[in-house]
Amino acid sequence: MKISITVTSDFICPWCRIADARLEKVLQALPDDVEVEVDWLPMELNPGMPLEGMERVAYRRAKFGSWEYSHQLDEHTVEKGKTDDVTFNYPAIQRVPNTFAAHRLTRFAAAGKARTLLVKRLFQAYFEEGRDIGDLNVLVDVAGECGMDKESARQYLLSTAGEAEVIQLEDLARQGDINSVPTFDIAGIRLTGAVPVDQLRYYIMDAYRDRLKGEGAKYER
Numbered sequence: 001m002k003i004s005i006t007v008t009s010d011f012i013c014p015w016c017r018i019a020d021a022r023l024e025k026v027l028q029a030l031p032d033d034v035e036v037e038v039d040w041l042p043m044e045l046n047p048g049m050p051l052e053g054m055e056r057v058a059y060r061r062a063k064f065g066s067w068e069y070s071h072q073l074d075e076h077t078v079e080k081g082k083t084d085d086v087t088f089n090y091p092a093i094q095r096v097p098n099t100f101a102a103h104r105l106t107r108f109a110a111a112g113k114a115r116t117l118l119v120k121r122l123f124q125a126y127f128e129e130g131r132d133i134g135d136l137n138v139l140v141d142v143a144g145e146c147g148m149d150k151e152s153a154r155q156y157l158l159s160t161a162g163e164a165e166v167i168q169l170e171d172l173a174r175q176g177d178i179n180s181v182p183t184f185d186i187a188g189i190r191l192t193g194a195v196p197v198d199q200l201r202y203y204i205m206d207a208y209r210d211r212l213k214g215e216g217a218k219y220e221r
Contacts, residue, residue, distance in 0.1 A: 003034065005037065005186050006038070019194040022195065034205070042173075050098065053134045054095065108156050108161070122142060136158070
């Protein structure tokens with residue numbers, strides 16, 4: 001009787017990184033009999049980003065009008081991240097990557113714990129280590145750090161495998177009116193943004209109680 005949670009996110013979204021940390025905190029503190037199954041769905045913030053990515057200062061100036069304002073936004077997420085033990089090492093980030101290949105690699109990882117581990121590691125690689133997660137060699141190394149076979153990951157990324165799946169999942173998200181990340185779906189209840197820990201826990205436990213009631217009604221018939 002698992003509770004299904006999907007998280008639609010992108011690896012360059014700081015609020016997605018915070019949301020991931022909050023969800024992990026909730027999952028670690030759930031009662032032992034509450035089983036949760038999490039999957040990660042793609043949504044590129046910059047689907048038109050060049051494959052090689054862009055130099056970060058130039059990208060942020062173009063997007064936000066000035067580097068100074070961009071820096072203010074960065075500082076805001078740095079402060080918010082501290083309360084969730086999330087590190088944002090923005091000075092280390094030199095390039096804003098195209099994240100399509102990273103999302104493809106996520107689909108290559110086995111659903112469940114392996115995929116979740118890869119997602120967390122990709123967030124860390126980008127936000128804490130400043131690595132270019134749009135670069136094939138970086139992605140292969142990250143896969144290896146998660147216990148995946150590096151050569152298999154390389155051959156996968158060199159092929160077109162997973163491309164159609166990522167495109168389809170992004171199209172389905174847009175058709176379902178998901179226009180921002182992160183977006184949670186907890187047993188059919190949609191929540192958008194870096195949802196607070198207590199709210200995440202409430203909806204997970206509410207779904208769990210509904211399942212228990214459903215099971216009880218089934219056995220009463």
